[in-house]
Amino acid sequence: MLFSLPLLVAPALVAAHGAVTSYEIGGKTYEGYQGYSPVAGAQIIQRQWPDYNPIMTVTDPKMTCNGGTSAPLAAEVPAGENVTAVWKQWTHEQGPVMVWLYSCESEFTACDGKGKKWFKIDELGLWGNVLNSNNWGTAVVFKDLKYSSRIPKTLKPGNYLIRHELLALHQANTPQFYPECAQIKVTGSGSATPPANLLTSIPAYAAQSDPGIMVDIYQGGGTSYKTPGPAVWTG
Numbered sequence: 001m002l003f004s005l006p007l008l009v010a011p012a013l014v015a016a017h018g019a020v021t022s023y024e025i026g027g028k029t030y031e032g033y034q035g036y037s038p039v040a041g042a043q044i045i046q047r048q049w050p051d052y053n054p055i056m057t058v059t060d061p062k063m064t065c066n067g068g069t070s071a072p073l074a075a076e077v078p079a080g081e082n083v084t085a086v087w088k089q090w091t092h093e094q095g096p097v098m099v100w101l102y103s104c105e106s107e108f109t110a111c112d113g114k115g116k117k118w119f120k121i122d123e124l125g126l127w128g129n130v131l132n133s134n135n136w137g138t139a140v141v142f143k144d145l146k147y148s149s150r151i152p153k154t155l156k157p158g159n160y161l162i163r164h165e166l167l168a169l170h171q172a173n174t175p176q177f178y179p180e181c182a183q184i185k186v187t188g189s190g191s192a193t194p195p196a197n198l199l200t201s202i203p204a205y206a207a208q209s210d211p212g213i214m215v216d217i218y219q220g221g222g223t224s225y226k227t228p229g230p231a232v233w234t235g
Contacts, residue, residue, distance in 0.1 A: 017052050017091055019066070020164050020180040024084040024146075025075050032182070034088070045075045047161075047181045052089075054168065054176035058213060058228075063203035064113040065163060065181035074108060079188035080153035085164040085180075087145045090138070092176075094217055095169040096125035096227045097137035099149040100202070103193070104159040108183050113161055116201045119194040120232045122149035126225040131217035138166050151184075152235025154192035160184050163202070167228075172216035175208075194233040205229040 023030045023045065032046035047068025055062050077083060085099075099122040104111035124137030124147075141147055147164065161181045168176040179202075205228065206213060212228035 017054060017168070017176070018087050018089050018166070018178060019049055019052050020046070020085045020182075021088045022086045023075070023182055024086060024148075025077055025184075026081055028075075030073075030075050030182070032180070041072075043072055045071055045073045045182045045184070047071050047183070049180055054178055056174075056176065058175075058177070058206060058208050058210075059203050060177075061203060063177060063179060065161065066179050068181050070109045070111065071183050074159065074183040074185050077151055077184045077186055079151050079155045079157070079186055079190045082148045082150050083162055083184065084146055084148040087141060090141045090145060090166070092166075092168040092170045093134045093139035093142045094132075094136050095138040095167045096123055096212075096225075097141060097147055098123045098165045098167070098227060098229065099147075100163040100165065101151075101155075102161040102163065102202075103156075104161065106159075108159055111159065111161060111183075113181070113202065116199050118163070118200050118202045118205065119198050120230055121152060121234070123227045123232055125212075125227040129223040131215075131222045131225060136169075138168060141166060151186060152190075152192065152233065153188070154190040154235040155186055155188070156191050156193050157186050157188055160186055167213070169215055169217055172218055173214050175213045175215075190235070192235050198230045198233045200230050
């Protein structure tokens with residue numbers, strides 16, 4: 001089900017690395033922004049993003065939703081349902097995928113993503129023990145151009161932002177962040193909310209010096225990796 005909200009105008013976009021361009025929820029496809037052919041006033045659930053270029057610091061204000069403001073629509077998602085983000089292009093295979101939610105206290109037009117209210121519902125970092133490998137979450141996106149995550153079944157109903165973030169680590173000590181947000185209305189009979197120790201602010205959910213952010217995957221003999229930010233909340 002779609003819920004109408006005020007219209008917005010998409011800015012001109014520039015091609016570079018990658019961004020979420022649509023979502024699959026409950027057998028339906030919800031179109032997002034397209035890097036080469038933006039549609040003014042597009043009736044979409046995704047918050048606008050300006051280009052495919054990376055964000056280079058964890059404290060950049062664009063980290064919240066890649067510069068996005070409120071979208072005209074929201075998708076209804078039963079708690080326990082999967083949300084699948086889709087990319088039209090992605091070029092890097094080293095780095096984690098992270099999926100976050102933010103509880104909006106009221107309407108989406110007033111939901112700015114500020115404050116210590118973001119929580120992680122999914123992540124896929126390194127599996128195995130070879131940093132300089134393709135055994136990473138972003139390699140899944142590289143191969144499939146999709147990433148699916150389940151909304152926690154016990155989550156309290158309400159308006160939420162869902163934020164998909166790819167952290168590219170293919171350049172030594174030069175992290176590249178690629179986040180996009182969409183608007184979802186979670187339904188169901190759940191009442192659970194994440195504990196305070198799993199809530200964080202975005203930007204700055206971790207320090208730039210965090211070993212999960214500032215890392216050289218080619219040197220140093222590292223054999224393990226911890227995704228930055230709080231642990232995943234499963235409900």
